[in-house]
Ligand code: KG4
């Protein structure tokens with residue numbers, strides 16, 4: 017079995033996965049969303065202190081499995097350095113105390129493996145990763161063969177939902193709140209610019225939409241409920257139209273047979289619907305993770321670690337490092 021630890025942002029999570037069968041034997045997560053909500057976003061130092069409280073509590077629950085472990089896996093990049101350190105310190109201690117190898121897991125790769133929990137991994141696949149920190153289209157040919165086809169030049173898709181919610185005083189995380197509000201709004205009351213619409217560039221940018229939301233919020237202050245819903249609807253429509261427009265260009269070039277959406281924002285139903293339509297037009301199969309595995313969790317870290325285990329990709333307890341970015345990525 018592999019015990020896996022996730023602490024890259026504001027979720028403390030531990031899982032235990034059986035290597036041979038890929039069966040998830042234990043999976044627990046404590047989310048800190050409520051604690052960060054009052055600040056309108058994640059406060060790294062607070063997140064780190066909460067991990068220091070919650071991770072040991074989860075490890076205590078996983079105690080019945082500790083004698084049967086073959087490895088310990090941990091997210092070490094990318095993420096918030098101070099929160100990654102909490103998980104890595106726990107993995108180092110377990111590794112040294114129990115003589116277990118460590119598997120250092122890239123968080124973005126773990127999101128890809130959220131598709132394969134308790135399943136075989138199937139490649140090649142084109143993957144859209146949309147989270148609080150990333151907006152990427154990846155050409156995934158195998159565990160070690162991952163090419164970034166497009167990425168964001170500024171804010172990420174999920175982050176633009178968080179900032180939209182914050183500007184309207186709606187709370188954190190903004191994704192589910194804005195999605196729900198958008199359902200009630202009129203997406204056509206306000207014109208919202210679609211980023212890079214006339215640019216041949218295959219890249220994403222969310223700072224322009226964020227600015228458009230800011231201007232609307234300032235103009236219509238104090239915001240009534242209908243205006244909030246209409247802004248949310250116009251924002252979400254433009255945000256998804258941008259994702260779709262650039263991904264369509266990649267579809268035209270690559271003609272993928274299999275396409276997946278992963279990351280916290282892949283839980284958005286309007287995103288799922290838009291890409292289901294795109295895939296239908298291109299005769300491509302759409303793959304989605306279970307809703308419970310879209311946001312950060314240790315189950316996906318453990319599943320990714322199984323493939324690393326068979327490839328013998330082990331890190332050393334004394335030299336493993338965390339990194340806020342992953343410039344090489346894979
Ligand atoms: O993958 P994740 O849990 O953490 C990171 O790796 O960043 O993603 C969290 C992000 C947040 O920005 C959150 O607002 C966004 O995913 N998100 C959504 C939805 N649910 C979560 N964005 C849009 N619509 C949603 N339903």
Ligand code: ZN
Nearest residue numbers: 147280311312
């Ligand atoms: Zn994530």
